[in-house]
Amino acid sequence: MAELAPWRSPLSRALHRNRSLAYARYAQLATVQANHRPANRTVVFRGFLEDSNTLKFVTDRRSQKVEQIAENPWGVLCWYFPKTREQFRISGKLRVITATEEDADLLRLRETTWLALSEGARSQFAWPHRGQPKSESEAAFQKSVDLSTPLEEFCLLLLVPYEVDHLELREQPHHRCCYTLQSDDIWKQQALNP
Amino acid sequence: MAELAPWRSPLSRALHRNRSLAYARYAQLATVQANHRPANRTVVFRGFLEDSNTLKFVTDRRSQKVEQIAENPWGVLCWYFPKTREQFRISGKLRVITATEEDADLLRLRETTWLALSEGARSQFAWPHRGQPKSESEAAFQKSVDLSTPLEEFCLLLLVPYEVDHLELREQPHHRCCYTLQSDDIWKQQALNP
Numbered sequence: 458m459a460e461l462a463p464w465r466s467p468l469s470r471a472l473h474r475n476r477s478l479a480y481a482r483y484a485q486l487a488t489v490q491a492n493h494r495p496a497n498r499t500v501v502f503r504g505f506l507e508d509s510n511t512l513k514f515v516t517d518r519r520s521q522k523v524e525q526i527a528e529n530p531w532g533v534l535c536w537y538f539p540k541t542r543e544q545f546r547i548s549g550k551l552r553v554i555t556a557t558e559e560d561a562d563l564l565r566l567r568e569t570t571w572l573a574l575s576e577g578a579r580s581q582f583a584w585p586h587r588g589q590p591k592s593e594s595e596a597a598f599q600k601s602v603d604l605s606t607p608l609e610e611f612c613l614l615l616l617v618p619y620e621v622d623h624l625e626l627r628e629q630p631h632h633r634c635c636y637t638l639q640s641d642d643i644w645k646q647q648a649l650n651p
Numbered sequence: 652m653a654e655l656a657p658w659r660s661p662l663s664r665a666l667h668r669n670r671s672l673a674y675a676r677y678a679q680l681a682t683v684q685a686n687h688r689p690a691n692r693t694v695v696f697r698g699f700l701e702d703s704n705t706l707k708f709v710t711d712r713r714s715q716k717v718e719q720i721a722e723n724p725w726g727v728l729c730w731y732f733p734k735t736r737e738q739f740r741i742s743g744k745l746r747v748i749t750a751t752e753e754d755a756d757l758l759r760l761r762e763t764t765w766l767a768l769s770e771g772a773r774s775q776f777a778w779p780h781r782g783q784p785k786s787e788s789e790a791a792f793q794k795s796v797d798l799s800t801p802l803e804e805f806c807l808l809l810l811v812p813y814e815v816d817h818l819e820l821r822e823q824p825h826h827r828c829c830y831t832l833q834s835d836d837i838w839k840q841q842a843l844n845p
Contacts, residue, residue, distance in 0.1 A: 537674070
């Protein structure tokens with residue numbers, strides 16, 4: 458089993474202290490578009506991959522980020538915790554796990570992640586192609602589909618961190634600490650000027 | 652005077668309905684680094700430039716985003732409003748207004764924006780170089796400086812939008828609308844699949 462990275466404990470603390478706010482599990486994930494402009498969207502944190510420091514999210518195969526990640530896998534999650542006034546910026550490589558994934562463990566993980574979603578969240582993967590001009594009929598959004606196994610469009614999205622920047626704003630001066638992955642599971646930790 | 656863009660009214664409504672949350676004025680600004688990886692950080696919305704659709708923020712000349720913007724001016728602000736469960740993604744070009752700005756109006760605006768900041772916020776611009784290894788002495792953070800005029804490091808940061816994507820999550824199915832700048836002050840508005 459991989460060791461927990463040193464930034465996991467301040468992050469767990471932040472999640473715990475902000476647990477009364479459902480949206481403390483929302484964060485903003487930036488990627489780069491093919492035209493070299495940035496993209497940014499709110500995503501929901503779905504926990505860590507077991508025995509690892511990899512973060513889990515879900516996405517739709519038809520979303521623009523899937524295309525962007527195929528061209529440029531680098532992403533950065535900016536995560537602000539309102540109650541404790543702190544920010545984590547988690548940089549790393551993104552990986553999309555689709556229905557055709559060859560790794561059996563990841564494919565199973567895609568399925569268990571699907572089953573952990575609410576029915577409402579699952580049914581969104583049966584909606585018409587997102588980002589396209591609005592489909593005329595409301596019926597297109599109310600198709601009755603079998604939600605017991607993952608829909609084709611459902612993807613697991615993994616962020617494998619290599620750098621974490623933690624900024625705490627509660628005190629003057631602020632506190633800032635940067636964690637950088639050196640090699641397998643070895644993280645360098647350094648206090649920075651805020 | 653420029654006309655207000657059609658996305659200004661839903662954005663004003665969101666700001667109004669979320670006004671009880673101080674952090675509803677915080678949003679995440681993504682840029683692209685020289686190595687083609689994304690960067691992302693929380694910024695504080697400081698209002699609009701008078702008679703325009705340009706958003707105002709402040710930044711430190713020594714921050715990495717200033718370097719990034721000099722190489723690639725494209726940015727996107729991802730703004731999530733917790734109370735009303737809606738997201739605005741505002742894409743556009745960024746511009747940094749420093750002490751050596753040649754446009755007299757913008758230079759004046761830099762000064763008035765400085766004066767509108769709290770003393771605590773102003774004093775941060777006298778702190779040691781941010782992002783560098785932590786300065787030993789706490790005294791470096793407590794220098795007594797004249798804060799009546801903008802410190803050299805203080806910059807105004809402007810985002811001139813060309814596309815705004817508004818997503819509302821309150822209802823099933825969600826609502827999504829995209830606004831694109833066609834030419835001077837002419838915005839095209841289109842409902843999209845959420």
